[in-house]
Amino acid sequence: LFLAAPPKEPVLMCRSNNYPKGFYCSWHLPTPTYIPNIxxxxxxxxxxxxxxxxxxxxxxxxxIRYLQLFSTVKYKVTLTVTNAxxxxxxxxxxxxxxxxxxxxxxxxxxxxxxxxxxxLEVSWQNPSSWPDPESFPLKFFLRYRPLIxxxxxxxxxxxxxxxxxxxxxxxxxxxxxxxxKDNDIGTWSDWSVAVHATPWTEEPKHLTTEAQLTETTSxxxxxxxxxxxxxxxxxxxxxxxxxxxxCWTAGLVVAAYGVLFI
Amino acid sequence: xxxxxxxxxxxxxRDLCSRGIxxxxxxxxxxxDLLDVYVERQGLDASASVAIVEGVPVAAAERxxxxxxTQRLLENLAAYRAFRILLAQMLEEQREQLGExxxxxxxxxxxxxxxxxxxxYHLEELLQLESHGPSSEEGPSPPLSPHLSLFERKLRGLGxxxxxxxxxxxxxxxxxxxxxxxxxxxxxxxxxxxx
Numbered sequence: 164l165f166l167a168a169p170p171k172e173p174v175l176m177c178r179s180n181n182y183p184k185g186f187y188c189s190w191h192l193p194t195p196t197y198i199p200n201i202x203x204x205x206x207x208x209x210x211x212x213x214x215x216x217x218x219x220x221x222x223x224x225x226x227i228r229y230l231q232l233f234s235t236v237k238y239k240v241t242l243t244v245t246n247a248x249x250x251x252x253x254x255x256x257x258x259x260x261x262x263x264x265x266x267x268x269x270x271x272x273x274x275x276x277x278x279x280x281x282x283l284e285v286s287w288q289n290p291s292s293w294p295d296p297e298s299f300p301l302k303f304f305l306r307y308r309p310l311i312x313x314x315x316x317x318x319x320x321x322x323x324x325x326x327x328x329x330x331x332x333x334x335x336x337x338x339x340x341x342x343x344k345d346n347d348i349g350t351w352s353d354w355s356v357a358v359h360a361t362p363w364t365e366e367p368k369h370l371t372t373e374a375q376l377t378e379t380t381s382x383x384x385x386x387x388x389x390x391x392x393x394x395x396x397x398x399x400x401x402x403x404x405x406x407x408x409x410c411w412t413a414g415l416v417v418a419a420y421g422v423l424f425i
Numbered sequence: 426x427x428x429x430x431x432x433x434x435x436x437x438x439r440d441l442c443s444r445g446i447x448x449x450x451x452x453x454x455x456x457x458d459l460l461d462v463y464v465e466r467q468g469l470d471a472s473a474s475v476a477i478v479e480g481v482p483v484a485a486a487e488r489x490x491x492x493x494x495t496q497r498l499l500e501n502l503a504a505y506r507a508f509r510i511l512l513a514q515m516l517e518e519q520r521e522q523l524g525e526x527x528x529x530x531x532x533x534x535x536x537x538x539x540x541x542x543x544x545x546y547h548l549e550e551l552l553q554l555e556s557h558g559p560s561s562e563e564g565p566s567p568p569l570s571p572h573l574s575l576f577e578r579k580l581r582g583l584g585x586x587x588x589x590x591x592x593x594x595x596x597x598x599x600x601x602x603x604x605x606x607x608x609x610x611x612x613x614x615x616x617x618x619x620x
Contacts, residue, residue, distance in 0.1 A: 183490075233595040234485035235587050237474075260594070298601045347450065347594050 165197040169249025189224040209236040263349025266290035273360035280333040286325040309335040453593030475584040484591035497599040505545040512538040
């Protein structure tokens with residue numbers, strides 16, 4: 164059994180992820196009322212009242228087209244919620260530039276660079292919701308760290324949609340993310356989906372003859388003799404948040420080569 | 426433009442645009458810093474609304490994306506010529522009001538005035554390239570503010586700096602639009618010259 168309640172002050176948010184086309188506002192109630200609610204939104208710019216067109220989905224959102232750009236006049240958005248038991252409202256006042264926040268970059272890809280054990284090549288695309296990146300270019304913030312460490316490295320990039328990391332720890336799997344911001348105004352996007360990649364490593368050298376195998380077995384306490392069919396999977400590009408798959412057709416790898424990892 | 430530009434003209438335009446974009450970015454950054462100092466030194470509320478004052482160029486534009494290159498340059502040029510005069514007025518008022526007590530504010534105002542002058546020159550050069558002739562004479566000066574009270578002059582100054590900050594953003598966008606349209610027109614074949 165739920166008790167119907169009048170609405171509490173709604174939570175309202177406005178953002179432009181498609182500047183300079185327009186912006187959207189979305190809202191929700193902090194606690195349910197358990198009865199139907201009606202939401203009304205008004206948008207005022209100076210003396211002008213603007214129409215906020217409700218989205219079909221989600222229902223708690225509407226969008227406004229900019230009629231003017233570069234205005235110093237603030238926007239005031241008021242949301243009123245009404246139900247059978249009462250009414251409540253909230254307002255937001257903001258500058259045109261302050262609410263500009265792009266969506267995260269898309270299609271982030273990280274690849275090892277052949278013969279370069281400390282490099283990773285990262286590329287991405289502008290968010291598809293950003294309508295005109297040529298006239299309204301984005302800048303980017305890249306962060307990366309090896310999975311085994313908590314500290315992120317950061318790089319800010321004002322040009323282009325790719326970057327080569329040159330200080331990766333050899334052999335360590337990395338997690339990489341990118342964020343975007345309009346070059347001149349607004350705030351940073353959320354971080355992109357994380358991608359994982361491991362820098363290129365040299366293939367381990369194999370012992371090729373049985374005679375060599377017999378000689379060394381008696382003198383060393385640990386040595387690895389992969390069978391001739393050992394393969395290392397191509398450490399290619401990984402897109403998305405899955406880990407890089409390194410596949411071996413041999414069994415155990417014993418680190419007896421004296422290859423040092425940091 | 427009816428015909429594609431010569432490569433040297435296109436190169437010059439691109440060069441002026443890219444330097445102009447950098448200058449606009451620096452100018453905006455300095456104006457934003459100056460705004461903080463100005464508000465503090467003049468004892469104003471940073472969130473105070475300032476009514477549109479006569480003579481202060483308003484950056485707000487409707488149908489901005491539909492403007493031609495020449496329109497953009499003309500509006501920018503008119504605005505920055507006005508800002509040059511307004512900032513000079515502010516500098517003089519600030520010196521009279523505060524004298525040497527606030528040299529830092531005076532220096533910041535002077536630095537921004539210099540950038541505005543440099544940007545005006547850039548725009549004049551670009552307009553010469555666009556219209557293939559010298560840029561037009563300066564329009565009427567913004568009205569002086571002899572009858573404004575001290576507080577009103579402070580608010581006017583706030584309005585000037587806010588609009589200048591908006592203009593700096595708009596100018597960078599305008600110059601990028603110019604670069605974009607210049608790239609597309611330079612790939613068009615030139616018509617044969619008439620005898």
